[in-house]
Amino acid sequence: MEENHRILIVDDEKDLCEILQFNLESEGFVIDIAYSGEEALKKDIQDYDLILLDVMMEGVSGYKVANTIRKQLKITVPIIFLTAKIDENDVLTGFNVGADDYISKPFSIKEVVARIKAILKRGQGIANESNVIAHQEMKVDLKKKITTIGGETINLTRKEFEILSLLAKNKGQYISRDEILKRIWKDDVIVTERNVDVNIARLRKKIGDYGSNIKGKSGYGYCFQ
Amino acid sequence: MEENHRILIVDDEKDLCEILQFNLESEGFVIDIAYSGEEALKKDIQDYDLILLDVMMEGVSGYKVANTIRKQLKITVPIIFLTAKIDENDVLTGFNVGADDYISKPFSIKEVVARIKAILKRGQGIANESNVIAHQEMKVDLKKKITTIGGETINLTRKEFEILSLLAKNKGQYISRDEILKRIWKDDVIVTERNVDVNIARLRKKIGDYGSNIKGKSGYGYCFQ
DNA sequence: CCAAAAAGTAATCGATTTGTAATAAAAATG
DNA sequence: CATTTTTATTACAAATCGATTACTTTTTGG
Numbered sequence: 001m002e003e004n005h006r007i008l009i010v011d012d013e014k015d016l017c018e019i020l021q022f023n024l025e026s027e028g029f030v031i032d033i034a035y036s037g038e039e040a041l042k043k044d045i046q047d048y049d050l051i052l053l054d055v056m057m058e059g060v061s062g063y064k065v066a067n068t069i070r071k072q073l074k075i076t077v078p079i080i081f082l083t084a085k086i087d088e089n090d091v092l093t094g095f096n097v098g099a100d101d102y103i104s105k106p107f108s109i110k111e112v113v114a115r116i117k118a119i120l121k122r123g124q125g126i127a128n129e130s131n132v133i134a135h136q137e138m139k140v141d142l143k144k145k146i147t148t149i150g151g152e153t154i155n156l157t158r159k160e161f162e163i164l165s166l167l168a169k170n171k172g173q174y175i176s177r178d179e180i181l182k183r184i185w186k187d188d189v190i191v192t193e194r195n196v197d198v199n200i201a202r203l204r205k206k207i208g209d210y211g212s213n214i215k216g217k218s219g220y221g222y223c224f225q
Numbered sequence: 226m227e228e229n230h231r232i233l234i235v236d237d238e239k240d241l242c243e244i245l246q247f248n249l250e251s252e253g254f255v256i257d258i259a260y261s262g263e264e265a266l267k268k269d270i271q272d273y274d275l276i277l278l279d280v281m282m283e284g285v286s287g288y289k290v291a292n293t294i295r296k297q298l299k300i301t302v303p304i305i306f307l308t309a310k311i312d313e314n315d316v317l318t319g320f321n322v323g324a325d326d327y328i329s330k331p332f333s334i335k336e337v338v339a340r341i342k343a344i345l346k347r348g349q350g351i352a353n354e355s356n357v358i359a360h361q362e363m364k365v366d367l368k369k370k371i372t373t374i375g376g377e378t379i380n381l382t383r384k385e386f387e388i389l390s391l392l393a394k395n396k397g398q399y400i401s402r403d404e405i406l407k408r409i410w411k412d413d414v415i416v417t418e419r420n421v422d423v424n425i426a427r428l429r430k431k432i433g434d435y436g437s438n439i440k441g442k443s444g445y446g447y448c449f450q
Numbered sequence: 451c452c453a454a455a456a457a458g459t460a461a462t463c464g465a466t467t468t469g470t471a472a473t474a475a476a477a478a479t480g
Numbered sequence: 481c482a483t484t485t486t487t488a489t490t491a492c493a494a495a496t497c498g499a500t501t502a503c504t505t506t507t508t509g510g
Contacts, residue, residue, distance in 0.1 A: 066247075067247060157455080157456055157457075158456080158457095159456080159457070160456095172369060172371075173368065173369045173370075174369065174370050174371070177498095179272075182255060182257065183229065183255055186250075191457090191458065191459090192458090192459085193497095193498095194458090194459075194460085194498090195457080195458065195459085197498060197499060197500085198457085198458080198459090198499090198500085198501095199457080200498095200499085201499065201500060201501090202456095202457095204499095216498065216499080218382070218383075218465080218466050218467065218496085218497055218498070219382060219383035219466085219467075219496095219497075220370055220383065382466080382467055382468080383467080383468095384467080384468070385467095402487095416468090416469070416470095417469090417470085418487095419469090419470080419471085419487090419488095420468080420469065420470090422487060422488060422489085423468085423469080423470090423488090423489080423490095424468085425488085426488060426489060426490085427468095429488095441487070441488080442477095443476080443477050443478070443485090443486055443487065444477090444478080444486080
């Protein structure tokens with residue numbers, strides 16, 4: 001099934017944007033454009049399948065935009081950085097290498113299209129492999145983000161689901177609150193370890209009898225068994 | 226099966242740490258950072274899957290850190306050295322202390338990611354490389370932090386577990402109370418050597434017959450045999 | 451803009467862990 | 481062998497940690 005992928009182009013060079021837009025639209029992509037970092041962050045990033053992001057822009061740089069998308073918005077949308085000439089020595093200051101791929105200017109449209117397709121294809125592949133962790137009657141579908149017990153869907157919030165996934169993925173292993181914070185809250189918000197407790201409590205309540213499978217141990221953290 | 230590997234970055238250049246962090250997190254790794262050798266050694270090294278270690282740091286150098294990890298802590302976690310020097314002698318020193326790889330600055334992020342993946346992939350084959358110390362029916366799982374005797378889990382407190390791990394890792398070797406304090410209590414609290422005694426006593430009681438495997442010798446400390 | 455849901459905060463209480471001190475036992479010393 | 485030092489054990493107290501609740505703030509979705 002073919003789907004029209006949505007791509008956001010972020011670049012302050014208007015001409016370049018238009019060339020990209022024209023060519024990518026010919027390839028069947030749906031294009032949206034932001035002419036600055038600020039403008040990009042006003043878009044609903046979640047809606048895009050891929051972002052073409054210029055690194056060097058006045059004001060909010062591409063690096064900042066990428067950082068915000070990852071750390072604050074927590075969106076894993078693929079990002080391709082567009083950057084001026086590659087200088088390997090520039091890594092320290094130029095931020096010219098990024099998350100999913102980078103393309104250095106000047107580039108050929110063919111190259112851009114090829115890389116976009118490669119990344120979207122890769123994403124497709126991952127999406128198709130369903131990843132389900134099962135424990136007795138309880139099933140945690142990591143991809144669909146759905147938890148069921150005996151076929152019945154359990155309504156978990158995002159945080160609850162993330163915690164359950166993390167523990168289920170590491171069955172039998174104690175994971176400290178600190179580690180849970182690092183992995184789920186990342187480092188963008190400062191919350192205390194009490195938050196973990198509270199969410200564990202909520203989670204336990206929701207999964208009923210399975211709640212007792214989440215063991216808490218003083219000094220060690222939590223463990224699913 | 227995809228797993229989130231934990232990587233510890235040790236470098237006193239904050240900018241570089243952040244760039245590495247950003248890029249490695251994009252790759253799905255869980256990142257922790259230490260801005261000095263001292264800080265690094267306060268981390269629970271056992272918990273990481275790989276360590277990126279800067280050689281040139283004020284105070285405790287990268288070599289010292291690596292040396293401590295290998296010789297004292299007896300942890301076989303892969304280590305990649307980051308260094309400005311491309312001096313052959315340095316390379317030799319690095320491999321003497323058990324470095325798994327060597328990357329000289331300036332480097333491209335792609336290179337770092339590639340090397341990390343290569344090493345982790347290789348490590349996958351070796352599987353859980355002696356994360357479990359066994360002595361007859363007693364097993365100490367350093368990663369899961371669980372101790373079992375004949376399959377039955379022994380409920381150890383954190384300190385008890387740390388002491389048992391330390392002694393078990395250095396089977397047959399006497400470790401002084403002072404050394405135990407340094408390694409387990411670190412330098413955050415000032416407690417007397419009596420604390421070690423007390424915890425040893427508690428530990429001995431909990432591991433039953435194996436308690437007599439922990440030998441105490443006046444003037445030497447404790448030894449597991 | 452409002453209502454509902456989600457997530458964060460604070461406070462409490464109980465449990466667990468750890469530290470302290472006292473004492474007994476063992477080992478070292480001369 | 482007597483004395484001093486070191487170590488083991490015990491009981492108790494202090495500190496820390498963790499679960500839960502109620503409440504507030506933030507986010508989400510219409």
